[in-house]
Amino acid sequence: MTAADQTAGPARKSRAALLWLILPMAALGLAIVWLVVTNPLQRFGNGAPPVETLTFERTILSDDGIRVLVRAGGSEPMTIAQVQVDDAYWQFTQDPPGPISRGSTAWIHLPFPWVLGEAHAINIVTNTGATFEHEIAVAVPTPAHNATSLLSQALLGVFVGFVPVTIGMMFYPALRGVGRDGMDFLLALTVGLLAFLLVDATAEAFELAGEAAAIFQGQAMVWLAAAASFLLLMAVGRRQGAPSGVALATFIALGIGLHNLGEGLAIGAAFAAGAAGLGSFLVLGFMAHNITEGIGISAPLLKKRPALWIFAALALLAGGPAVVGLWIGSLAYAPQWSALALAVGAGAILQVIVEVAAYLMRSDGRGTTALLAPATIAGLTTGVAFMYGTAMLVKV
Known part of the structure; x- marks a missing residue:
């Protein structure tokens, strides 16, 4: 066996190993593309709204009202339509505005005149009618950072x-x-x-x-x-x-x-x-x-x-x-x-x-x-x- 043959053997094995690494990844990519383009799951739809979850991660109380940080976890982007505080609807602003995609967060600002030492209940309503509640057990101002x-x-x-x-x-x-x-x-x-x-x-x-x-x-x-x-x-x-x-x-x-x-x-x-x-x-x-x-x-x-x-x-x-x-x-x-x-x-x-x-x-x-x-x-x-x-x- 010549030196060239000894060198070519490992090179062929390396190329074969690389090929068998690329092939399954390519097959996976094709399967994903086919799933997205054809959407075979749509025939199982029964008109039910998408699954929605919302987690409250942070609450800030200040002179200009209440701010809550929420994280979406639904199957599709979710839109906050209304917000209630103590069973009354309040105007709110959202940052960033628009639908909240899965895993993303948004700040909800409510110009609500909260009362020191009292409990308040926040209820967020999405455009599908789903509701998510959050309780402020004792309202106290959030300390300022300085x-x-x-x-x-x-x-x-x-x-x-x-x-x-x-x-x-x-x-x-x-x-x-x-x-x-x-x-x-x-x-x-x-x-x-x-x-x-x-x-x-x-x-x-x-x-x-x-x-x-x-x-x-x-x-x-x-x-x-x-x-x-x-x-x-x-x-x-x-x-x-x-x-x-x-x-x-x-x-x-x-x-x-x-x-x-x-x-x-x-x-x-x-x-x-x-x-x-x-x-x-x-x-x-x-x-x-x-x-x-x-x-x-x-x-x-x-x-x-x-x-x-x-x-x-x-x-x-x-x-x-x-x-x-x-x-x-x-x-x-x-x-x-x-x-x-x-x-x-x-x-x-x-x-x-x-x-x-x-x-x-x-x-x-x-x-x-x-x-x-x-x-x-x-x-x-x-x-x-x-x-x-x-x-x-x-x-x-």
């Missing part, structure tokens, strides 16, 4: 996220020098608090996904985002073997930070709705709830002596996203994006649970037996119980 309000939100985010994590990490010197049982207890404590955050984040993600437009396929989105986050972080974390020390602490801080991002989105949304009821007691509850997170981040570092800037960076990674979440939630909140953030956080937390459990078994030296040791069980129970107890202070 430098002062953003600074106040940032300060709250610091107290909710960064400060408690930093306080928890300040226990580091006192925890150094603990024996094997003490180390097992602290690592299991970390697993316990992360397990609670995993359950909490997943439940909140599904709750928010249920409020999102059907087009986003909320439950599937949560499962897929969590799985993708978990697998991606596992692949990154295991590139150079199982993480430990600063690397493991970084993954813990990242998982906690993504969860705090989701919490910040929820708090920011409460600001945007003018229903933030965040008194001093509630802020203190958030701080108590998050202090253990700092201890969990410090646990893999007890056998090391990292520089002070590493602790500062870890605290910023874990607590800083709360500030970002507050800003995003107050400026551009939508339930599907909050659900997505929480799902990604849940996947990251699950990855950290796996890695911390593996690190516990390696550092203990007894393998899987260490998972059933009294110190491990005690730490796991303490972590879950503390997070559950302090969560009662922040659930309103």
Whole structure:
């Protein structure tokens, strides 16, 4: 066989592979064109109006009335014909005007003189007669966005996220020098608090996904985002073997930070709705709830002596996203994006649970037996119980 024949063989295989890739794509294109041109489904039409769905994503109350952001999810573009507020028809303006195509959004402005502290019901009627209701439980003015309000939100985010994590990490010197049982207890404590955050984040993600437009396929989105986050972080974390020390602490801080991002989105949304009821007691509850997170981040570092800037960076990674979440939630909140953030956080937390459990078994030296040791069980129970107890202070 000549050199030319040896070169021609792989070239022919490559062209054949490309051909078999193009043929099914071309067949799919032809099928789509035929379906659109001939419209074989029209013979099944019975005169019924198209399926229409409308999701309310945001409500703004100001001196000039009410504005609501709606997202269409019907089979065809839908046209808003009339709007009722408290059973009375009101003039409205729509931006952008005209029919709303599937998946698109539009702002509806109503010059309605809403009453502070009272409930109002909005009912949107389409040109097909379909109706979609939205309730404003308590009418309060939506806070205006300016430098002062953003600074106040940032300060709250610091107290909710960064400060408690930093306080928890300040226990580091006192925890150094603990024996094997003490180390097992602290690592299991970390697993316990992360397990609670995993359950909490997943439940909140599904709750928010249920409020999102059907087009986003909320439950599937949560499962897929969590799985993708978990697998991606596992692949990154295991590139150079199982993480430990600063690397493991970084993954813990990242998982906690993504969860705090989701919490910040929820708090920011409460600001945007003018229903933030965040008194001093509630802020203190958030701080108590998050202090253990700092201890969990410090646990893999007890056998090391990292520089002070590493602790500062870890605290910023874990607590800083709360500030970002507050800003995003107050400026551009939508339930599907909050659900997505929480799902990604849940996947990251699950990855950290796996890695911390593996690190516990390696550092203990007894393998899987260490998972059933009294110190491990005690730490796991303490972590879950503390997070559950302090969560009662922040659930309103």
